[in-house]
Structure formats: structure tokens, C-alpha cells
Amino acid sequence: MGAVKNKRMPRAVREQQMLDAAVRTFGQRGYRAASMDEIADLAGVSKPLVYLYLNSKEDLFTACIRREAKALTDAVRAGVRPGIPADRQLWEGLRAFFTHTAENPDGWAVLHLQARTHGEPFAAEVLAMREELVVFVTQLIVVAAREAHRDPSLPEREVAGLAEALVGAAESLAAWANAAPGISAKQAAATLMNFAWSGLGNMMEGRPWSPPPQD
Amino acid sequence: MGAVKNKRMPRAVREQQMLDAAVRTFGQRGYRAASMDEIADLAGVSKPLVYLYLNSKEDLFTACIRREAKALTDAVRAGVRPGIPADRQLWEGLRAFFTHTAENPDGWAVLHLQARTHGEPFAAEVLAMREELVVFVTQLIVVAAREAHRDPSLPEREVAGLAEALVGAAESLAAWANAAPGISAKQAAATLMNFAWSGLGNMMEGRPWSPPPQD
Amino acid sequence: MGAVKNKRMPRAVREQQMLDAAVRTFGQRGYRAASMDEIADLAGVSKPLVYLYLNSKEDLFTACIRREAKALTDAVRAGVRPGIPADRQLWEGLRAFFTHTAENPDGWAVLHLQARTHGEPFAAEVLAMREELVVFVTQLIVVAAREAHRDPSLPEREVAGLAEALVGAAESLAAWANAAPGISAKQAAATLMNFAWSGLGNMMEGRPWSPPPQD
Amino acid sequence: MGAVKNKRMPRAVREQQMLDAAVRTFGQRGYRAASMDEIADLAGVSKPLVYLYLNSKEDLFTACIRREAKALTDAVRAGVRPGIPADRQLWEGLRAFFTHTAENPDGWAVLHLQARTHGEPFAAEVLAMREELVVFVTQLIVVAAREAHRDPSLPEREVAGLAEALVGAAESLAAWANAAPGISAKQAAATLMNFAWSGLGNMMEGRPWSPPPQD
DNA sequence: AATGAATGAGGATTCATTCAT
DNA sequence: TATGAATGAATCCTCATTCAT
Numbered sequence: 001m002g003a004v005k006n007k008r009m010p011r012a013v014r015e016q017q018m019l020d021a022a023v024r025t026f027g028q029r030g031y032r033a034a035s036m037d038e039i040a041d042l043a044g045v046s047k048p049l050v051y052l053y054l055n056s057k058e059d060l061f062t063a064c065i066r067r068e069a070k071a072l073t074d075a076v077r078a079g080v081r082p083g084i085p086a087d088r089q090l091w092e093g094l095r096a097f098f099t100h101t102a103e104n105p106d107g108w109a110v111l112h113l114q115a116r117t118h119g120e121p122f123a124a125e126v127l128a129m130r131e132e133l134v135v136f137v138t139q140l141i142v143v144a145a146r147e148a149h150r151d152p153s154l155p156e157r158e159v160a161g162l163a164e165a166l167v168g169a170a171e172s173l174a175a176w177a178n179a180a181p182g183i184s185a186k187q188a189a190a191t192l193m194n195f196a197w198s199g200l201g202n203m204m205e206g207r208p209w210s211p212p213p214q215d
Numbered sequence: 216m217g218a219v220k221n222k223r224m225p226r227a228v229r230e231q232q233m234l235d236a237a238v239r240t241f242g243q244r245g246y247r248a249a250s251m252d253e254i255a256d257l258a259g260v261s262k263p264l265v266y267l268y269l270n271s272k273e274d275l276f277t278a279c280i281r282r283e284a285k286a287l288t289d290a291v292r293a294g295v296r297p298g299i300p301a302d303r304q305l306w307e308g309l310r311a312f313f314t315h316t317a318e319n320p321d322g323w324a325v326l327h328l329q330a331r332t333h334g335e336p337f338a339a340e341v342l343a344m345r346e347e348l349v350v351f352v353t354q355l356i357v358v359a360a361r362e363a364h365r366d367p368s369l370p371e372r373e374v375a376g377l378a379e380a381l382v383g384a385a386e387s388l389a390a391w392a393n394a395a396p397g398i399s400a401k402q403a404a405a406t407l408m409n410f411a412w413s414g415l416g417n418m419m420e421g422r423p424w425s426p427p428p429q430d
Numbered sequence: 431m432g433a434v435k436n437k438r439m440p441r442a443v444r445e446q447q448m449l450d451a452a453v454r455t456f457g458q459r460g461y462r463a464a465s466m467d468e469i470a471d472l473a474g475v476s477k478p479l480v481y482l483y484l485n486s487k488e489d490l491f492t493a494c495i496r497r498e499a500k501a502l503t504d505a506v507r508a509g510v511r512p513g514i515p516a517d518r519q520l521w522e523g524l525r526a527f528f529t530h531t532a533e534n535p536d537g538w539a540v541l542h543l544q545a546r547t548h549g550e551p552f553a554a555e556v557l558a559m560r561e562e563l564v565v566f567v568t569q570l571i572v573v574a575a576r577e578a579h580r581d582p583s584l585p586e587r588e589v590a591g592l593a594e595a596l597v598g599a600a601e602s603l604a605a606w607a608n609a610a611p612g613i614s615a616k617q618a619a620a621t622l623m624n625f626a627w628s629g630l631g632n633m634m635e636g637r638p639w640s641p642p643p644q645d
Numbered sequence: 646m647g648a649v650k651n652k653r654m655p656r657a658v659r660e661q662q663m664l665d666a667a668v669r670t671f672g673q674r675g676y677r678a679a680s681m682d683e684i685a686d687l688a689g690v691s692k693p694l695v696y697l698y699l700n701s702k703e704d705l706f707t708a709c710i711r712r713e714a715k716a717l718t719d720a721v722r723a724g725v726r727p728g729i730p731a732d733r734q735l736w737e738g739l740r741a742f743f744t745h746t747a748e749n750p751d752g753w754a755v756l757h758l759q760a761r762t763h764g765e766p767f768a769a770e771v772l773a774m775r776e777e778l779v780v781f782v783t784q785l786i787v788v789a790a791r792e793a794h795r796d797p798s799l800p801e802r803e804v805a806g807l808a809e810a811l812v813g814a815a816e817s818l819a820a821w822a823n824a825a826p827g828i829s830a831k832q833a834a835a836t837l838m839n840f841a842w843s844g845l846g847n848m849m850e851g852r853p854w855s856p857p858p859q860d
Numbered sequence: 861a862a863t864g865a866a867t868g869a870g871g872a873t874t875c876a877t878t879c880a881t
Numbered sequence: 882t883a884t885g886a887a888t889g890a891a892t893c894c895t896c897a898t899t900c901a902t
Contacts, residue, residue, distance in 0.1 A: 008882055030332050032247030036876060046884045048878080057876065117245045117328045161398075161406035164391045165384045172383020173376075183376075191376035196410065223865055223901075250892065261867045266894065438861060460762055462677030466897060476863045478899080487897065547675045547762045591818070591828075591836035598817020599810045606809050613806075621806035626840065653880075653886055680871060691888045696873065 015053050018043045023064045027106030031061055031118045058121060065115050065122060068107035069129035075100040076133065086144035087197055093136065094170060094192055098185035101174040108178070112171055130167065137163040166196050230268050233258045237269075238279045242321030246276055246333045277340060280330050283322035284344035290315040291348070301359035302412055308351065309385065309407055313400035316389040323393070327386055345382065352378040381411050445483050448473045453494045457536030461491055461548045488551060495545050495552060498537035499559035505530040506563065516574035517627055523566065524600060524622055528615035531604040538608070542601055560597065567593040596626050660698050663688045667699075668709045672751030676706055676763045707770060710760050713752035714774035720745040721778070731789035732842055738781065739815060739837055743830035746819040753823070757816055775812065782808040811841050 009017075021043035025034040036057055040047040054060040079096025080089050101108040115126045141159055170192055177188040224232075236258035240249040251272055255262040269275040294311025295304050316323040330341040356374055385407055392403040439447075451473035455464040466487055470477040484490040509526025510519050531538040545556045571589055600622060607618040654662075666688035670679040681702055685692040699705040724741025725734050746753040760771040786804055815837055822833040 011882085014882090030245075030247065032245065033333070035874080037874095047876090048885090049883060051877070052883085113328075113332045117332045118248065119244075158406070158409075161388075161391075161402070162410055165388055165407055165410045168387020168391065169380045169384035171387060173380055176379050176383065187376075191373070192380055194373075195377050195380045226865080229865085251894085252892080262893090263867060263895080264865080267866085272893070441861085444861090460675075460677065462675065463763070465895080467895095477897090478864090479862060481898070482862085543758075543762045547758045548678065549674075588836070588839075591821075591833075592840055594821045595814045595818055595837055595840045598821070599814035601817060602813020603806075603810055606813070617806075621803070622810055624803075625807050625810045656886080659886085681873085682871075692872090693874080693889090694887060697887085702872065 011053065014043075014045065014049070018045065018050055018054060018060070019064055019067055022060050023068060023110055024106045026061060026064055026114055027109035031114050031122070036060075061115075061122060062125060064107075064110055065125045068104070068111050069126065071104070071107065072097070072100055072111065073129055073132050076136070086140045086147055087193075090137070090140050090197065091189065091193055093140075094189040095185055097170060098174060098177060098188045102178060102185050105178050108174060112175065133167050134160075134163045137166050166192075169195065226268065229258075229260065229264070233260065233265055233269060233275070234279055234282055237275050238283060238325055239321045241276060241279055241329055242324035245329050246272075246337070251275075273336060276330075276333075276337060279325055280337060280340045283319070283326050284341065286319070286322065287312075287315055287326065288344055288347050291351070301355045301362055302408075305352070305355050305359075305412065306404065306408055308355075309404040310400055312385060313389060313392060313403040317393060317400050320393050323389060327390065348382050349375075349378045352381050381407075384410065441483065444473075444475065444479070448475065448480055448484060448490070449494055449497055452490050453498060453540055454536045456491060456494055456544055457539035461544050461552070466490075491545075491552060492555060494540055495555045498534070498541050499556065501534070501537065502527070502530055502541065503559055503562050506566070516570045516577055517623075520567070520570050520627065521619065521623055523570075524619040525615055527600060528604060528607060528618045532608060532615050535608050538604060542605065563597050564590075564593045567596050596622075599625065656698065659688075659690065659694070663690065663695055663699060663705070664709055664712055667705050668713060668755055669751045671706060671709055671759055672754035675759050676702075676767070681705075703766060706760075706763075706767060709752075709755055710767060710770045713749070713756050714771065716749070716752065717742070717745055717756065718774055718777050721781070731785045731792055732838075735782070735785050735842065736834065736838055738785075739834040740830055742815060743819060743822060743833045747823060747830050750823050753819060757820065778812050779805075779808045782811050811837075814840065 177183040392398040607613040
């Protein structure tokens with residue numbers, strides 16, 4: 001069972017142990033199916049202590065989401081060197097993203113699967129993090145357009161949609177790469193770059209795909 | 216609430232009412248949080264009748280997944296005219312997909328969010344449907360490559376990754392389009408075509424994006 | 431399943447089919463664990479028909495007990511030739527008893543196990559049958575005492591206890607013979623005759639076992 | 646009703662209270678008819694506490710059986726002085742048996758009626774205890790045969806049958822003595838000794854009852 | 861003579877949460 | 882800092898029983 005039992009430890013340490021146990025349990029069982037009993041057990045403490053430090057199941061789940069969201073955005077940001085060309089920045093960001101999700105499958109499950117499937121307190125929490133990533137990608141697209149000497153006036157709504165699609169594709173690929181054995185973070189990133197950047201590049205050259213007129 | 220109460224109806228009809236209620240409840244609350252009580256209420260019948268016809272919560276959820284998965288794949292298939300160029304087929308498929316998910320948000324939530332979040336009986340059920348879509352897309356990519364007079368030997372693994380990315384992006388965009396007001400199915404489809412097809416087109420012209428050598 | 435379905439049949443026949451199914455189900459599952467659904471199914475009819483003919487679960491169980499009790503006492507009575515010496519009558523009665531219980535294990539289970547474990551409506555029903563057997567045995571003992579030229583004044587209470595013991599032993603041996611493979615009705619009867627009659631005979635010779643004085 | 650409510654008590658004490666309540670309820674109502682609600686009420690605790698300590702209805706019933714079986718065999722063993730003649734040992738054992746069953750009617754009902762009536766987890770549990778008693782009696786019979794200077798080769802199968810009959814008769818008489826008012830443990834024991842020992846004694850003298858030749 | 865449709869009531873089990881120490 | 886003892890409130894599921902035809 002989790003940590004060594006009954007040892008007195010400073011609050012900060014205990015809290016992290018609890019969050020570790022909670023992320024693992026929530027990630028594997030889901031919010032409702034995870035029981036405070038199991039979490040406390042896995043953390044090696046009694047239930048009242050969990051309540052003393054984290055207040056309630058809801059608060060505990062929220063704390064998990066926040067911690068994991070921050071860890072993910074931090075990882076992405078830390079993986080990107082500023083000042084290099086936009087496509088390289090995206091490449092680095094994607095690699096960091098896929099690496100982090102592969103190394104923290106439970107945390108990723110909490111963010112991608114569990115937090116979104118349960119009502120309003122939680123979905124908003126994830127949305128905030130997601131927005132950060134979307135903004136990051138959006139800026140890269142805008143910068144890339146500028147670097148390509150293109151008229152920078154790609155309609156904003158269009159850019160938003162593209163960024164959304166890219167982030168969405170990344171999220172799906174992360175789940176896919178975690179599930180399919182033998183897909184490395186690098187491979188996942190390369191696949192997505194091929195898929196996305198070539199398309200985006202194409203568009204920026206002024207050759208978007210266009211729907212048939214009668215539609 | 217829900218249907219008219221207490222009227223005797225043939226089993227087949229009642230079953231559909233129950234599935235309607237179940238899809239709505241599961242879609243909005245999630246598998247665990249949805250209660251059989253609420254579902255029976257919404258269907259306008261007593262709980263025992265739900266159990267008589269659908270056996271258990273698990274079976275009921277599975278029946279929901281199957282019905283919605285079939286409805287979705289049927290809609291996509293019905294929306295695509297065979298024989299036309301591959302890019303047009305994809306365009307039509309995406310429009311059908313986004314139209315259907317927009318019209319059946321609860322069904323889509325069941326498939327995309329809820330079914331994947333809960334243990335093995337269910338995830339497999341959705342995976343089967345997803346695989347159908349991935350195969351459909353994969354074939355389009357292969358055909359398109361041939362139509363573009365390209366060496367048809369895009370590595371298989373690469374194609375699988377691209378198809379996965381496209382389906383994943385579509386799934387994410389469906390959720391996005393449902394959430395953001397004023398995004399029509401057509402717009403979502405166009406965004407994704409731009410994102411994906413241009414990129415794929417580019418690749419097929421022999422200009423894939425390539426990672427920097429030192430990576 | 432059970433009988434052929436949906437065939438119109440006269441009430442008396444249907445009732446017997448239902449009782450057959452009920453005895454089997456009650457005997458194997460117990461009163462509470464047996465469900466009207468299972469019984470109706472096994473009888474090859476719909477539940478409302480069972481209620482139409484037998485009124486309620488309680489009444490159905492009571493009808494089972496009565497039918498099986500009568501069948502058992504009838505079998506014992508039919509197996510005994512009157513007029514022969516008392517020990518022979520007991521021998522024949524026991525053989526008939528063990529034969530019948532071996533051939534109708536479910537009926538015997540209903541009488542011996544199930545009916546006695548559930549509240550007052552049923553226990554009384556079995557008690558009546560049991561009393562008949564006890565009386566039968568009591569008379570045999572009295573007659574035997576007379577045949578042995580003994581002072582016929584064996585205290586009544588004593589005789590009652592002995593009869594009770596004999597019937598109880600028979601009941602236990604019936605269960606034992608049913609469970610242990612290879613014990614025939616005849617063997618069971620012989621064991622009990624040895625056990626009981628020799629003891630009784632001994633007593634009638636005026637040599638009862640007597641407790642130590644200080645007790 | 647039952648114990649004083651809401652007082653904090655050590656687990657071991659509470660468990661015994663729960664078992665007390667359970668034995669009483671199971672003994673009077675039967676396994677299926679007894680509700681966990683009633684048991685918890687009678688024990689003066691909430692249902693969850695019963696589940697916390699005893700796990701499930703099945704486990705609770707098993708715990709009852711084990712406790713009562715041990716109590717009964719302990720009582721019988723404690724009541725018998727070793728080293729005295731076999732008939733006296735049997736006498737003492739029977740007195741202890743009837744005394745204990747008279748003092749613990751619910752426990753006896755659980756063992757004799759309820760546990761045997763319900764499926765396999767439980768029947769086996771009682772059988773183990775019963776086997777102990779049968780072995781105890783079997784040994785007494787063998788020793789008695791030796792004490793009577795008889796050829797010790799009473800066929801084993803025969804002895805088993807006799808022991809079974811004796812134990813069965815004892816079980817039945819226990820129920821009878823409990824039901825009939827004014828039958829003391831001593832009287833029940835004496836009746837059975839008369840019934841059994843005289844018979845056995847007779848046999849050991851070489852005068853078994855023999856079936857008529859034509860049978 | 862017979863059944864498909866339907867339900868009120870209750871029972872086992874689990875869970876988040878608190879109290880007293 | 883830490884926990885053993887305890888519960889109110891659901892939740893899934895089953896069953897005997899009835900109604901309308």
C-alpha cells in the first residue's frame with residue numbers, strides 16, 4: 001500500500017502524497033467510481049486526514065486538476081525555445097506535450113477524460129488550461145503567417161478553428177500514443193506536424209482547399 | 216416530464232423511449248452519476264420496467280452506445296456519395312458527421328466522453344465504431360494518393376497515424392462546435408478540410424514537413 | 431423449459447403442473463428464494479395464470495405442503511399391512527417412508543427443510559402431518575408392549591418422547607440417505623430398526639438404561 | 646430496542662452485539678427473510694457499521710454459524726468427563742447438548758434449521774460441526790462395544806449409520822424439547838438414552854433386530 | 861383459458877462525511 | 882499531526898402482485 005504508514009510528516013509532503021494517490025485513482029477509476037477510502041488507503045493515511053487537508057472530494061479533484069494542468073503547461077512552455085522559427089517552436093511544444101502525457105498517463109487521463117465528463121465545477125478548470133494551449137498555438141500560427149510574408153489578416157475566427165483542431169488532434173493522438181504500444185512521443189509529434197503544418201503551410205501559400213460551389 | 220405516463224405501449228416503443236431517456240441522462244451526467252431512477256422518470260415508466268426490458272444499468276448503457284454508434288456511422292455512410300473524388304467524399308463525410316453530432320449532442324457525449332471514461336465493457340464498444348471511421352478515412356487517403364498520381368506506397372503506419380489524427384481532430388471539433396454557439400456543421404467541416412486536406416495534399420505532392428536533423 | 435407452452439389444458443391438469451414446478455423450485459431454493467417467475471416459467475405458463483389458480487405465493491406454498499404431506503402419509507399407510515406383528519408393521523412403514531422420500535427428494539425437502547424454517551402459516555401445516563406419523567408410531571409401541579406381555583402402563587409421556595425420537599431419527603436418516611450415495615431405503619430402514627427396536631425391545635423387557643443416581 | 650444507542654464502543658464488543666442480534670434475527674426469520682435493517686436496529690447500530698465490520702449478509706450469516714457451532718461443540722466437550730464409562734460419557738454429552746440448545750434456542754435454530762436450508766456456502770459450515778459430533782458419538786459406540794467385551798468388529802458402515810441416527814434423533818428432540826413446554830434437558834437426555842442406549846446395548850449383546858427373510 | 865404490460869414496496873450495498881480523542 | 886468509530890442518504894436491483902385484453 002502507498003506510502004509508509006503512521007509516520008508523522010509535514011503537511012506539504014502529506015498533501016502531495018494524497019494528490020499522487022488521488023490522481024492515480026481518479027485517472028484510473030473516474031471521479032465517481034473513485035472512493036475516498038481507496039485514495040486514503042493508497043496515500044497511506046486515514047480518511048479524516050484527507051478531509052482535514054483537502055476538505056472534500058470535489059476540492060480534492062479540483063486540486064488534482066490544477067496540479068496536473070499546471071504541470072502540463074509548465075512542461076510545454078519549458079520545452080519550447082523562444083525566438084526560433086514558429087514551426088520549430090510548434091515541433092518542440094508538441095514533443096514536450098507528448099512526452100509529458102506519456103510520462104503522466106494518470107494525470108493526462110484526469111485532464112482529458114475525467115475532468116470533462118463531470119459537471120461544471122471541473123470542466124471549467126480544464127478549459128482554462130486548454131485555453132492557454134490554444135492561445136499558444138494561435139500565436140504561433142499568426143507568427144508563422146507573418147514569417148511567410150503573408151497578408152496577416154487570416155480571419156480570426158478561422159485561426160481559432162484551426163488552433164482548436166490542432167489542439168484537439170494533439171489530445172486524441174496523446175491518448176492513441178498512450179494506448180498503442182511502441183509509439184514514441186517523437187513519432188506522435190512528427191505525425192501531427194506532418195498532418196497539421198503541411199496543411200497550414202499550404203493554406204498560407206494561398207492555396208486553401210475550397211468546398212464545391214453548390215454546397 | 217418526458218413521455219405521457221401510464222399508457223400501455225408495445226415493448227419496442229417503450230424500449231426506444233427508455234433509450235432516449237438513457238442517452239440524454241448518461242450524456243449529461245455520466246455513467247455513474249446517472250441514476251436509474253432519473254432515467255425511468257424521464258422515460259415516463261417505473262424502474263422495474265426498465266430492468267425488465269434492459270436488464271441492468273450496464274446493459275442499458277451498452278444498448279445506448281450501440282444505438283448511437285450505429286446511428287452515427289449510418290449517418291456518415293448515408294451522407295457520402297460513392298464514386299466521386301476522394302476529397303469530396305471526405306468533405307461530405309465530415310459534413311454528415313458534424314451535422315449528426317450537432318443534432319444529437321447527448322448521443323455524441325455518450326460516445327465521445329462517457330463511454331470512453333468508464334471501464335472495459337464500454338470502451339471496446341466505442342472502439343469498434345471508431346475503427347470503422349478510421350478505416351473509412353484511411354481508404355480515402357489511400358485513394359486520394361492514387362488519384363494524385365503519387366507513389367501509392369505511403370508507409371502504412373504513417374497513414375494510420377494520419378487517419379487517427381484526422382478522426383481525433385474531428386471528434387474534438389465536434390465538441391467545440393457544439394459548445395461554441397454559432398458554429399455550423401458546414402463551418403466545422405470546412406475548417407477541418409482546410410486543416411487536414413491541405414496538409415495531406417501538400418504531403419502527397421512530396422513536400423512533407425521534416426523535423427530538424429539534430430532532433 | 432418445463433411443459434409444452436401455450437397449449438390449452440383443463441384446470442386440474444394445469445394446477446398439477448404448477449404444483450410440480452413449485453415443489454421443485456421451493457424444494458431446491460427455499461420459500462423466499464424461489465420466485466414466482468421461476469415457478470411460472472418452469473410450469474410453462476404465465477405468471478397471471480398461476481395467480482388465477484393458486485391465489486398467492488403463500489397459498490401456493492401451502493398447497494405444495496399439503497399435497498406432499500398427503501402423498502407421504504398415504505405412501506406410509508399403503509406400505510403397511512395391518513394385522514401383522516408390531517415390529518413388522520414398523521419395518522414396513524419405515525421402508526415405505528424411506529422409499530418415498532428417496533423418490534421425492536424435492537417434496538421431502540419442502541416438508542422437512544423449507545416448511546419448518548418459515549413462519550406460522552406453514553409450520554403448522556407440517557406439524558399436522560408429523561403428528562399423524564407420531565400417532566402411528568405411538569400406537570405401534572403400545573401394541574408392541576402389549577404383545578410383549580408387558581405391563582401396558584409405560585408412562586404416556588415417555589411413549590410420546592420415544593415416538594418423537596423415532597420419527598426424528600427417521601427424518602434425519604432420510605436426509606442422510608438422500609445425501610450419501612449408495613444408501614438404499616432398505617438399508618436406512620434396517621439401520622433405524624436396529625437402533626430403535628432393539629432399544630425399545632430392551633426397555634420392554636424391563637431393562638431400561640438408568641441415569642447415575644447423583645444426576 | 647436492543648443495546649444502548651450511539652455509544653462509542655471498541656470494535657470487538659460491537660461485533661459481538663451484532664452477532665447476537667444477527668443470530669436472533671436469522672434464527673427467528675430465516676436467512677432470506679431477515680433484513681440487515683432489522684439486524685442493525687436490534688444491535689443498536691447503523692447498517693453501514695454492520696457492513697464495515699462483517700462485510701456482507703453472507704459473511705454475517707457465516708460468522709453466526711461459526712460462532713454458534715463452536716459454542717455448541719465447546720459446551721458438549723466441556724460437559725463430558727473423560728475416562729468414565731462410555732454410557733456415562735454419552736449421558737453427560739447429551740445433557741450438555743440439550744442444556745445448551747435449550748439455553749440458546751436461536752443459535753440452535755440457526756444451526757439446525759436455517760443454515761441447512763440455504764445454499765452451499767452455509768450447509769458445509771454446519772456439516773463440519775455435525776461431523777465432530779458424529780465422530781464423538783462413533784468413538785463412544787466403539788469404546789462401549791469394547792467395554793462390553795464384544796467382538797469389536799461392528800461393521801464400520803453400520804456404526805456410521807447408528808451414530809447418524811443418534812445425532813439425528815438428538816437434533817429432533819432438541820427442537821421438540823424447545824417447543825414442548827416443561828420438557829427439561831435432563832428429561833430429553835433420559836428419553837434419548839433409553840431409546841438409544843438400550844437399543845445399542847441390546848445389539849452389542851448380539852441380539853440385533855433382523856428383517857423378515859423374504860424382504 | 862391465457863397473457864403482455866406495468867408497478868409499489870422493500871432489500872443489499874456503498875459512499876462522502878463527521879465526531880471524539 | 883493523526884485516527885477509530887459511526888452514520889444519513891443514495892443507488893442498484895428484485896419480487897409479489899395486478900390490470901386490460
